[in-house]
Amino acid sequence: MLCPKCNTPLVPDDGRMNSTVTSLKVKPSSSRSESSHMEVNEDLCVGCGLCARECPQHAIAIIDKKAHIDFSKCICCQICAETCRKGAIKIL
Numbered sequence: 001m002l003c004p005k006c007n008t009p010l011v012p013d014d015g016r017m018n019s020t021v022t023s024l025k026v027k028p029s030s031s032r033s034e035s036s037h038m039e040v041n042e043d044l045c046v047g048c049g050l051c052a053r054e055c056p057q058h059a060i061a062i063i064d065k066k067a068h069i070d071f072s073k074c075i076c077c078q079i080c081a082e083t084c085r086k087g088a089i090k091i092l
């Protein structure tokens with residue numbers, strides 16, 4: 001497309017626009033959930049069981065007074081992290 005007043009091209013015609021668009025491609029929204037998981041800091045966990053009671057997936061077991069997450073059940077809803085008063089569970 002040319003400028004109607006000076007006839008200068010308004011859009012670069014050397015492929016730069018295409019390379020810019022390519023670099024802005026967004027990762028699929030599922031990429032975070034595939035790599036994220038919950039982690040229990042055993043130094044902070046006191047084994048109170050509050051997270052296990054609140055987990056909607058029943059994915060947490062208290063073993064030897066520490067919370068253990070079954071990743072085959074966990075859906076990373078983060079309710080356990082919000083529930084834990086010790087800040088022992090985080091999403092990574």
Ligand code: SF4
Pocket residue numbers: 040044045046047048049050051052062066067083084085086087088089
């Ligand atoms: S709520 Fe926190 S301190 Fe209590 S068992 Fe779960 S991770 Fe441990």
Ligand code: SF4
Pocket residue numbers: 038054055056057058059060069073074075076077078079080081
């Ligand atoms: S993130 Fe949700 S599903 Fe996973 S262990 Fe915590 S409360 Fe349960």
